[in-house]
Amino acid sequence: MVLHHRPGHRLHPVVANASGADLPVQPFVVAGTLVGLLLPSLVITRIVDGRAGLRALWARAIETRVAVGWYLLAVLGVPVVALGIAFALIGAPTGETGALAPLLASGVLLPLALTFVPNNWWEEVAWTGFVQTRLQDRRGPVVAAVLTGILFALQHVALVAGVDLVSAVVLMLLLVVLAIPFRFLTGWVYNRTSSLFLVGLLHAMGNAVTGGSGFHTGLLARLYPEQQVATMAHLFAFFALGLVVLAVTRGRLGRQRPVGSLAARPEQRVGAV
Known part of the structure; x- marks a missing residue:
């Protein structure tokens, strides 16, 4: 999966050079996610856990019935921390300012829609719902997160x-x-909610608020033009929030008791944060 998730990055320059066009990379990334990451996850789940396992994975992929507090965390947590980090490292914004509503619409909501639905949602169905969940059944939540983190980083080698x-x-x-x-x-959010939809939203919100979607520029890239660290602020925000979760949960990451196959896993709590 790691080797095949990023064919989009490798295929993009080939197609662009052959056509002589300045093509955006994002459609190739989306294709790589769907074909190289999501598809193998679904096929292997079907082989190992049968139709019941595939239905269970799909149910978690579209689970939206979680407490409002979890949505507030997914939508506001990383952007607020990322903005704070950018301000601390760079200072006051030097780029676009002005009316808040248009800035949020073009710098957050539009990139969010362009990266969440076609890419990050399905990326997390595979990484959290397939890889990390299966690993934590065997290795525990912390080791599973470490191993998944290494693999997740390697997929970005391009x-x-x-x-x-x-x-x-x-x-x-x-x-x-x-x-x-x-x-x-991501492991904590999933273990507490059983919602891969929410995990994908959390992931996409970080991407959207910083560098954007690949099609459209994100909020921090607009506020801090030509400041590379601003487009990485979400990585530092995820880093900080993840360490807080590790400390507060004492390494449990919201995990209840390990169970067998994906199809047999009980629903986790979807209560307040």
């Missing part, structure tokens, strides 16, 4: 293409360090 070896290794190690607490956070 981002360091063209960089010298030393820099590429350093960047990938940094990404691993940042990705592991992110998986602490």
Whole structure:
């Protein structure tokens, strides 16, 4: 799955060069997510757990009946922390300001729609719902998050293409360090809600508020133009929130008791945060 999730990144320059067009990378990323990540997860689930397992995974993918507090966390948690980090590291915004509603609509809501529905939702069905959940059944929640974080970081190896070896290794190690607490956070949210919809929303909100969707520029990239650290603020926010979750839950990450197959797993609580 790691090797096949990012064919979009590798295929994009080939198609762009052949056509002579300046093509956006995001459609290729979406195709890579659906074909290289989601599809294998569904096929393997069907083989291992049968139709019942596939139905159970789908039920968690579309689970939206969770307390309002969880939606507030998914929608506001990472953006607020990311904004605070950007302000602390860079200072006051130097880019777009003005009326709040248009800025939020174009810098948050539009990129959110463009990245959540076609990409991050299904990405988390595979990473959280398939990989991390199965690993924590066997290894426990913390080890599962660590292993999933490493694999999740490796799927982004195409981002360091063209960089010298030393820099590429350093960047990938940094990404691993940042990705592991992110998986602490996603594991906790999923274990407490059984909602992969919510996990995907959490993931997409971080992407949308910083760099955007690949089609459209995010809020922080607008507030801090040409400031690379601003487009990485969500990574630092996920990192900080994940470590808080790890400490507060004492490593349990909201996990109840381990059970067998995906089809046999009981519903988790969907109460208040």
